Amino acid sequence: MSLPRMRGTRLRQQLAELRGPDVPAKALDARALAALAANPGCRRRAILDGAGVDKAALASALGSPSAFGQSQFALTRGNAFEARVKADGGAELLRLVHTALDPGAEPPHRAAVPDLSAIGPEGRTARTALALREATAARGTWTLLDHPLLALEVAGSPAFLEPDAVVVHPDGKWTVVEIKSFPMLDGSADAAKVGAAARQAAVYVLALEDVARRLGAEPDGHAPDDAPAARVRHRVLLVCPKDFSNHATASAVDVRKQRAVTARQLTRLTRIQDIADTLPEGTCFAPGLPAADLTDAVESVPATYAPECLAACELAFHCRQHARGAGAVTTLGRPVRAELGALTTVDAVLSAARGESGDPDDPAVAALRRAARLRAEALGQEAPGAEVMAACR
Numbered sequence: 001m002s003l004p005r006m007r008g009t010r011l012r013q014q015l016a017e018l019r020g021p022d023v024p025a026k027a028l029d030a031r032a033l034a035a036l037a038a039n040p041g042c043r044r045r046a047i048l049d050g051a052g053v054d055k056a057a058l059a060s061a062l063g064s065p066s067a068f069g070q071s072q073f074a075l076t077r078g079n080a081f082e083a084r085v086k087a088d089g090g091a092e093l094l095r096l097v098h099t100a101l102d103p104g105a106e107p108p109h110r111a112a113v114p115d116l117s118a119i120g121p122e123g124r125t126a127r128t129a130l131a132l133r134e135a136t137a138a139r140g141t142w143t144l145l146d147h148p149l150l151a152l153e154v155a156g157s158p159a160f161l162e163p164d165a166v167v168v169h170p171d172g173k174w175t176v177v178e179i180k181s182f183p184m185l186d187g188s189a190d191a192a193k194v195g196a197a198a199r200q201a202a203v204y205v206l207a208l209e210d211v212a213r214r215l216g217a218e219p220d221g222h223a224p225d226d227a228p229a230a231r232v233r234h235r236v237l238l239v240c241p242k243d244f245s246n247h248a249t250a251s252a253v254d255v256r257k258q259r260a261v262t263a264r265q266l267t268r269l270t271r272i273q274d275i276a277d278t279l280p281e282g283t284c285f286a287p288g289l290p291a292a293d294l295t296d297a298v299e300s301v302p303a304t305y306a307p308e309c310l311a312a313c314e315l316a317f318h319c320r321q322h323a324r325g326a327g328a329v330t331t332l333g334r335p336v337r338a339e340l341g342a343l344t345t346v347d348a349v350l351s352a353a354r355g356e357s358g359d360p361d362d363p364a365v366a367a368l369r370r371a372a373r374l375r376a377e378a379l380g381q382e383a384p385g386a387e388v389m390a391a392c393r
């Protein structure tokens with residue numbers, strides 16, 4: 001067996017042990033990947049996602065259930081809307097793609113909808129790549145790929161991603177389609193939800209570019225030009241219900257910025273193998289274990305909590321509680337954390353401000369002392385006292 005294959009097998013075994021015996025792996029979806037890329041310094045999230053740990057179940061077992069994720073009602077409503085949009089061979093969906101993104105092309109009166117079923121994620125990604133290859137070669141026709149499966153290497157391990165749809169245009173270009181159940185009112189939707197959908201779509205764009213590069217590298221890969229990844233459009237289609245009705249409407253969303261940010265962040269992730277190698281022997285995140293054991297296991301991996309985690313990670317309440325308990329300045333937000341430099345705890349900050357510790361040449365320490373002096377003067381005090389500084393907590 002070759003060295004890379006042996007390493008891959010060892011990593012898979014390590015990750016299975018981290019999940020626990022008989023605990024199935026939870027697939028890493030684009031939503032999770034976009035959130036992971038938003039906090040690339042968090043080793044805890046990287047190893048849990050890399051191992052396929054169900055973080056919502058883990059958070060509940062730790063006694064800090066998450067308030068994060070979609071409700072069952074929202075999921076059901078979203079699935080029903082998606083089925084309606086894709087009915088009749090995707091006629092409505094293709095009409096929206098044609099109108100919003102490619103009005104100069106031949107209207108999609110007829111389109112191919114290839115069968116993408118195959119055994120296992122590797123089989124499905126191979127089937128998707130083959131369908132993309134054939135659709136790109138068959139110039140002049142529209143092709144709808146319904147729930148294709150794409151693979152993207154994340155921190156040295158493959159993640160399998162399933163966009164709602166990918167459309168191949170008559171010119172051979174590919175478009176990602178995101179179907180959401182939040183409404184578009186008078187042509188615009190909630191900016192935060194559109195932003196989240198754009199970040200998710202950007203992950204699919206990156207994965208598609210990877211497929212395009214691999215197909216372009218094949219001798220008969222039908223690459224349309226010298227840059228195969230250029231066949232992936234950076235304007236995606238966001239499809240939503242129109243004004244709370246059952247009718248669909250769509251808007252083109254430019255994801256170039258989100259794509260660039262996500263690509264950069266993903267390269268900053270520490271390799272899963274490197275994190276796994278640092279964990280104590282016997283570390284396991286199986287939700288059936290006692291809460292104390294799970295707490296030890298979770299706390300054995302360093303985390304970089306930030307208030308943004310509350311909107312993006314199932315473990316946010318657990319990590320916030322422990323970060324507060326340790327007096328970590330990360331709970332005050334990333335901008336404050338960045339200003340404080342080497343001072344990582346609230347106690348260290350207060351001590352530096354009182355002049356009890358810290359390097360006076362450190363700009364953060366100097367600024368804290370100046371601020372403490374000004375505050376004491378404003379309050380008519382001679383020197384910053386502990387009770388004054390405690391008010392800063």
Ligand code: SF4
Nearest residue numbers: 042305309313316319
């Ligand atoms: S909530 Fe915890 S595990 Fe999740 S990203 Fe934040 S720090 Fe990392």
